[in-house]
Amino acid sequence: MATVNIDLHHSVEEHVHHHDEHEHHHESFIRKYIFSEDHKVIAKQFLFTGIFWAIIGGLLSIIFRLQLGFPEANLEFLRPILGDWITAQGKLDQNFYLALVTMHGTIMVFFVLTAGLSGTFSNFLIPLQIGARDMASGFLNMLSYWFFFLSSVVMFISLFIETGPASGGWVVYPPLSALPQAMPGSGLGMTLWLISMSLFIVSSLLGGINYITTVINLRTEGMSFSKLPLTIWAFFLTAVLGLLSFPVLFAAALLLIFDRSFGTSFYLSEIYINGEALHNVGGSPVLYQHLFWFLGHPEVYIVMLPGLGITSEIIATNSRKPIFGYRAMIGSLLGITFLAFIVWAHHMFVSGMNPFLGTIFMFLTLIIAVPSAVKVFNYLATLWRGNIVFTPAMLFSIGLVSLFITGGVTGIALGNSAVDIQLHDTYYVVAHFHLVMGAASFFGMVAGIYHWFPKMFGRMMNEKLGYVHFWITFIGVYMVFFPMHYLGIAGFPRRYYSWTNFNAFDSFADLNAFISTAAIITMAAQLIFLFNFFYSIFRGRLAPANPWRSNTLEWTTPRFPGHGNWPGKIPTVYRWPYDYSKPGAKEDYIPQHIPYSETPESNLPHENELIALEKEFAK
Amino acid sequence: MTGLLVLTGSILLVAAFALIYRILTLIEIAKGRQDYQPGGNSHAINGVLFILFFIVGFGLFFWYSGKAAENFLPEAASEHGKLTDRLFWITTGITFVVFFLTHALLFLSPYFFRYRKDRKALWWPDNTKLEVAWTVVPAIVLTILILGGWWIWRDVTAPAPDNSLEVEIVGKQFNWMVRYGGKDGKIGKHNFRKIDATNQLGMDFAADKSNFDDFVPREIHLPKGRSVLLKIRARDVLHSVFLPHFRVKMDAVPGMPTSFWFTPTKTTEEMRRELNDPNFNYELACTEICGQGHFAMRMVVVVSEPEEFEKWYASQEPWAKQNADYIASLNLENSKELAALFNQK
Numbered sequence: 023m024a025t026v027n028i029d030l031h032h033s034v035e036e037h038v039h040h041h042d043e044h045e046h047h048h049e050s051f052i053r054k055y056i057f058s059e060d061h062k063v064i065a066k067q068f069l070f071t072g073i074f075w076a077i078i079g080g081l082l083s084i085i086f087r088l089q090l091g092f093p094e095a096n097l098e099f100l101r102p103i104l105g106d107w108i109t110a111q112g113k114l115d116q117n118f119y120l121a122l123v124t125m126h127g128t129i130m131v132f133f134v135l136t137a138g139l140s141g142t143f144s145n146f147l148i149p150l151q152i153g154a155r156d157m158a159s160g161f162l163n164m165l166s167y168w169f170f171f172l173s174s175v176v177m178f179i180s181l182f183i184e185t186g187p188a189s190g191g192w193v194v195y196p197p198l199s200a201l202p203q204a205m206p207g208s209g210l211g212m213t214l215w216l217i218s219m220s221l222f223i224v225s226s227l228l229g230g231i232n233y234i235t236t237v238i239n240l241r242t243e244g245m246s247f248s249k250l251p252l253t254i255w256a257f258f259l260t261a262v263l264g265l266l267s268f269p270v271l272f273a274a275a276l277l278l279i280f281d282r283s284f285g286t287s288f289y290l291s292e293i294y295i296n297g298e299a300l301h302n303v304g305g306s307p308v309l310y311q312h313l314f315w316f317l318g319h320p321e322v323y324i325v326m327l328p329g330l331g332i333t334s335e336i337i338a339t340n341s342r343k344p345i346f347g348y349r350a351m352i353g354s355l356l357g358i359t360f361l362a363f364i365v366w367a368h369h370m371f372v373s374g375m376n377p378f379l380g381t382i383f384m385f386l387t388l389i390i391a392v393p394s395a396v397k398v399f400n401y402l403a404t405l406w407r408g409n410i411v412f413t414p415a416m417l418f419s420i421g422l423v424s425l426f427i428t429g430g431v432t433g434i435a436l437g438n439s440a441v442d443i444q445l446h447d448t449y450y451v452v453a454h455f456h457l458v459m460g461a462a463s464f465f466g467m468v469a470g471i472y473h474w475f476p477k478m479f480g481r482m483m484n485e486k487l488g489y490v491h492f493w494i495t496f497i498g499v500y501m502v503f504f505p506m507h508y509l510g511i512a513g514f515p516r517r518y519y520s521w522t523n524f525n526a527f528d529s530f531a532d533l534n535a536f537i538s539t540a541a542i543i544t545m546a547a548q549l550i551f552l553f554n555f556f557y558s559i560f561r562g563r564l565a566p567a568n569p570w571r572s573n574t575l576e577w578t579t580p581r582f583p584g585h586g587n588w589p590g591k592i593p594t595v596y597r598w599p600y601d602y603s604k605p606g607a608k609e610d611y612i613p614q615h616i617p618y619s620e621t622p623e624s625n626l627p628h629e630n631e632l633i634a635l636e637k638e639f640a641k
Numbered sequence: 642m643t644g645l646l647v648l649t650g651s652i653l654l655v656a657a658f659a660l661i662y663r664i665l666t667l668i669e670i671a672k673g674r675q676d677y678q679p680g681g682n683s684h685a686i687n688g689v690l691f692i693l694f695f696i697v698g699f700g701l702f703f704w705y706s707g708k709a710a711e712n713f714l715p716e717a718a719s720e721h722g723k724l725t726d727r728l729f730w731i732t733t734g735i736t737f738v739v740f741f742l743t744h745a746l747l748f749l750s751p752y753f754f755r756y757r758k759d760r761k762a763l764w765w766p767d768n769t770k771l772e773v774a775w776t777v778v779p780a781i782v783l784t785i786l787i788l789g790g791w792w793i794w795r796d797v798t799a800p801a802p803d804n805s806l807e808v809e810i811v812g813k814q815f816n817w818m819v820r821y822g823g824k825d826g827k828i829g830k831h832n833f834r835k836i837d838a839t840n841q842l843g844m845d846f847a848a849d850k851s852n853f854d855d856f857v858p859r860e861i862h863l864p865k866g867r868s869v870l871l872k873i874r875a876r877d878v879l880h881s882v883f884l885p886h887f888r889v890k891m892d893a894v895p896g897m898p899t900s901f902w903f904t905p906t907k908t909t910e911e912m913r914r915e916l917n918d919p920n921f922n923y924e925l926a927c928t929e930i931c932g933q934g935h936f937a938m939r940m941v942v943v944v945s946e947p948e949e950f951e952k953w954y955a956s957q958e959p960w961a962k963q964n965a966d967y968i969a970s971l972n973l974e975n976s977k978e979l980a981a982l983f984n985q986k
Contacts, residue, residue, distance in 0.1 A: 102643075116933045191930045197895055198878040198931060204814065205932040291896025292833040294843070295814070295877040299834045307879055307894055340679070341754075342762040350772050372881070372890045374899035377798030381791055388783045395779045396772070398743060403771070405750040407763035411680040412687040412755070420691070420751060427743050431736035434783070438790035440797065441729045444714070444722075444888045447881065447928040485681060486665045493690060500698065508705070512712040513885040515928040518936035526885050526924050529712045553658040563666060570679055603762035610761060 049585075057168070059160030060585040064167050065146035066478060069471070071174060072138020073552075076464075078178075079129035080545050086122040089114045091538025093520050093531075107186070119519045120189040121207050125181065127192030128215070130460065132222055133177070135325040137170050139467045140226075140264075143328055144233045144257040146474065150576035151251050153242025153593060155586045158235040162228050169225035173218045180214035188215035191517060193318065196289040196310050200281045203296045212282070216275050223272045226264050233261035242575070244595035249614065251574050251599040252345060255352055256331020259359040260324050266363070267320040274313035281305070311373055315366035322459045323362040327355065329466020330397060330426075333419040335599075336473050337401055339572045340416035341408030342610045344600035347400045354393035354400075361390040371439040372446050380439045387437035391430070398427055409603065409610070413570065414488025418469035421496045422462050428500075429458025432507065450510025453503050461499045468495075471555065476569050480581045481562030487554045491547060498544025505533050573599045573613045596636060597629075680756055688752035695748035699741070715886050716915065718907040718923070718944070722888035724793045732786055801870040801902035808861065809872045810925075811842055812880030812893040815934025817925055818842055819861050823854030823959055828872065836876065839967045843876075844960070847973055856957040861925060861942040863905050864950035870902040881929035884942065886912070892929055905944045912944075 058064060085104075088097060096112035107118040145163065149156055157163045180187040189207025190199040194215065202209040237258045241250075250258075277288040281302075289310045290302035338345040345351060367375065367383040401423045410416065432454040435441050445451060475483050514527050521527035568577040575595070579587050593615035601612040607624035618625050619633045669681070680687075717726050754762075809820040809828050820842055822828045829844055829852025836843035844852040863869050873882050875893035882901065883890045891901040913921045923942035927935055945953065961968050 116936075120930065120933070120935070195879055195929075201878070204878050293877055293895050294833050294836040297838070299836060303896070306897060308897065342756075344764065344766040346765065347767045347772050350767070350776075373892045374894045374897055377794065380798070381794060384790060384794070385787055388787050389780075391783055392776060392780050396776055399775045400772075402743060402746045402750070403765070403768075405747070405754065407765070408750070408754045409756050409760050409762040410684075410688075410751055410754050412684055412751070413679045416680075417687065420747065424744065424747055427740060427747070431740050434736050434786065435729060435732045438728065438732065438786060440725050440790040440793035441732060443725060443797070443890050444729070444885070446890055447883075484662050484665055485683070487662065489683060489687065497694070504702075505705075508709045508712070511714055512709075513715060513883075515883065515926060515936075517930045520936055523937050523939050524924055524926060525920065525922055526715060526926070530709075533709075549654070550658070553655065554662070557659060557662055561662070600766070603764055605764050 057164055059156070059164050061145045061149050061157045061160070061163060062478070062583065062585075062587075064163050065142050067167050068137055068141030068145060068170070069478075071171065072134050072142060072467075073555075075129050075133040075138060075174065077548075077552075078181075079126050079134055080548065082122045082126040082129070084542055084545055085114070086119055086126070087538040087541045089119055089519065091535040091541075093522065114519075116519050117189060117206050118186055120191075120205070120517065121186045121211070123517055124189050124191055124194075124207070125187050128177070128188070128219075131192060131321065131325065132219070133174060135460070135463045135467070136226065136264075136321070137222070139328050139463060139470075140257065140260055140324065141167070141170065141229060142467075143253070143332060143470050143474075144229065144261065146478065147253055147576065148233055148236050148257055149240070150477070150579065150583075150587060151254050151574050152237060152240060152245055153575050153595060154236060154240035155588075155592070157232045158240060159232055163232050166225050166228035166232065169221050169228065173221035173225060176214050176218035176221065180211050180218065183210055183214070185209045185211055187211040193311075193314055194278075195314075196278060196281060196307055197293055200278060200290060201293070201295060201300075202282075216279055216282075219275055220272060223268045223275075226268055230261040230265040230268075233257055234265065237261075242592045242595055245614075249595055249598045252334035252348070252351055252355075253328075253331040253574075255355055256327045256334070259355050260327045260331075263320045263324050263327070263359055263362060267317040267324075270313055271317035274310055274317070277313075278310065308370070308373055308375055311370050312367065312375075315369045316363075318369065319366040320362045322455070323358055325463045326426075326459050326466075327358070329422060329463040329469075330355075332466045332470040332473070333401070333422050335574070336413075336415045336419040336469055337404050337423075338600050338602060339473075339570050339611075340411040340413055340419075341404050342411065342602045343404055343408040344598075344602055345400065346403035346406075347396075348598065348600060350396055351400055354396045357393035358390060361386065361393070365390055368437055368439075368442075371442045377439075384437060384439045388434065391434055391437070394426075394430055398423060398430070411570075412489075413472065414483070414485060414492055415469045415473035415570075417489065417492040417496075418465045418472065421492065421499075422465040422469065424496075425457050425462040425465060425499065428504070429454055429456070429462060433458060444513070445510060447516050448510040449506045449514045449516060452516055453506035453510055456503045456506070457499075461503065465495075468551070473570065474576075475555075475558065475562075476565030477576050477579070477583075479559045479562070480565055481558055482565050482569065483554050483558040483562060487550055491550045491554065494547035494550075495544060498540055498547060501540035502537055502544060505537050508533060568613075571609070571611050573601060573611055575614055578613065578615060596632075684755040684757075688755040691748045691751045695744060699744075716907075716912065717886065717888055718912060719887040719889070719903040719905055721793065721797045721903060722886075723906075725797075725888050728786075728789050728793060731789070735782060735786070797903075801900070802868045805868040805870040805902055806864065807870050807872060808863070809842075809874070810861075810882055810893070811874050811876060812882070812927065812931070812938070813841075813876040814878065814932050815938050817880075817882075817927075817938060817940040818857065819940070820844075820855050820857050820960075821954070821957065822851070823856055823957075825851055825854055827851040829853075829855050831874075833876070839964060846961070846968065846971055853961045853968075854959045855961075857960045858957060861940060862950060862953050863942065863944045864947040865905050865908045865944055867947060868902055868904045870900060873899045873901065878931050879929045880927045880931050880938070883926045883928040884923065885926065886923050890928060908944045908946060909942075910945075 097108055098112040101108045107115045109115055185206040188211045189205055198204050199208050199212050280286040281288050281290055287302035287305040289307050290305045293300045334345050365387045367379055368387040371380045436445055509530055578593050595614045596617045597614055599614050603610045604624045617636045618629050619636055714726055717723050807822055807828055811818045830849035831843040832845040833843050835845050846852050873891055873893045875895045880893040887903050889901050889903050891899050913919055925940040925942055927938035
């Protein structure tokens, strides 16, 4: 096997040498920064687009939180931005409220936490951490970004059309999303949503194929799968999840397009709307739900796994300790990846599907809690008796673990179909998934930005501002989402414009005002981050070669790595990435490219035996 | 004018940020920290903040949970509701212990194991016994919870008892409609092509004569202590029947009838007394996004003693009788005789 790897590796290097020569001919601005094939530039393109979408998605949520927290308030001051979506009485239009909720979900799940997170860090870190010059196909990688860009443009345009963007919830269940007469958002807005998502799926498949190919084929000498950093394992499995599940969403979207435009009846049956009985018979809305959640559930792991991978790396580095249970961490990632495909129908316990299916999916769903719990315990064991360095990235990683626990434990209640009857589609669900996959993944993304900023831009972000940003955000996120459990237990349904119609839900008005206030403060605190981020790109202190004294390969590249990453030969890898605080070692870290022959003082017995093998490598 | 204000404000904000940023950087340099030290001198403060967060956070949690307890899971008024509630609280209890212990470790470790120059972290890459333990223990606990849930779920989703009262609930944009089987207790067949402005439910009088005695009240009436089978359907888009006090939730799906059965255990009067709220009413809400009026699909549910319910049931006038003109316009064979037959008391 090893020889195969080396051969492949040589051919790639030759290929890249040609590439380097091209570079000497001065790449044009357009080829270097816009239609770039350099994975690092593409990663930054994903990052900037992701940040743009995060701001939009966050602002949308603030608008609907205003409605929910202060239902009596006059929102006339938003008219300059929202125009006629503010009614004559100064209220938010009810249809537009649903559009806001829908767009917030779509943007955050797909554009920020899938493209912004995977797109940024898989692109940036895979070649750097496995020791490759670039992705397997720089061209497909470039296409991946530009399909995402196109998709973003279409989605962005849909925000401004007269009938409003798609409004049927981010899951866009038909018939609501299939019938333009059911709500204004199901007209042109929904068409644009489907076009945009189709482009998005293309982008994410192009990216995923590339990530998988690169990880399998382009690892540097010595970088076996058992020496891969957990970040790469996470990105790799995320790509596998995406590659296998996104096509199903594509199929679902395609059939929906057919139902909408060509008169088919995949999802429609026996409908009477707006004074007329439609011709459609024989379709099933539940079919759509199965197809949607076949992506939709893996999707939450597509969002979550990169965050967990990033956290594993940051917690080990900053605890100055090996990650506890490296093999168990990989095992639980594999377990989650596999199980992610067979739990989807726990979103559908009360959809009308056969209750026996509910039983099966309840069993499978609660099994997936085991690998997730193992991950949490391993993080805790990694912190235990560490020498914890509080970088902003580390704080956000600890925050991620906390949010993952808090959001995770409520999943045990929701995954139990009997308990889910009451909790389904209430604010309990909103609290659960915002904590466990929304906020937690967001924390993973921010932690990743703080940690790899020095590698991305060659400069440091300001730590103190990072601390302030972390504490306000961490407290804020809990203040926003924790109280939602109370609303959910009291039965408050999701996607309600107002609850005052019901006696059952007329309590907790003060709590809703509190949540909205906390959301506004938390959102405002992100300005600190935005400033720190953009200002540091230009004015941050120059970064040392290895600011976090980390073991992984990316820190062996120059401060401003060019296209090709390493000016000379790619380093060979001799050890796993977690030799932190090894007994006997001079420093509290030993990077992956240091051979065992150079560290006789800290080698374990079986590692001494590897020295002979290393010499063979060197030949 | 507002635009100008916003613009100046933003510029000032960015300038202030830049100033703070510059000062912080200069302080670091002045302190002689030319070489970058991750974490700097902020280890103690961050460690303490985690402990504070832990104490204040859990303090707030206990305080508010006590305060809000009266709104938790509205009083269950159905037989299976008591069981699912109990399982919910058992699950919550177990998960709370895990939640608390893991957070104690997570938030105390940062303080106790914060960075000190002279310390070295423990080399502890794995521990098989420990790992097996924390894989197996959650697996066992989860299995118990699953079995508990399965046991309830199996009963809840079992076929309704034979003597159940059948009630049809139909969702449409944006209200609920309800129909009872009338004298024969049988809910007549429907056909979505028969729906029009009058016959909102699409009752198919030609196909099924048992439609003639069906009645369509404005509120849902249920007897206490008798099992009720809800036959649920939707006319246009997805809706979802949610009866919070009865722990009932089931989607209403166009083209695919669904159902849910349960047994109310408390009358509206009893609940009013229990909650000390004379205005209390059981309610039906929609929990599947269905459009603009999603949040307003309310219908009142009245639970009464069986005798009282029978009285109410008998007093209801069949829809066919109320809409005799419509029936006549159908030109059914013998329609007049049939209507008369079903309408007589």
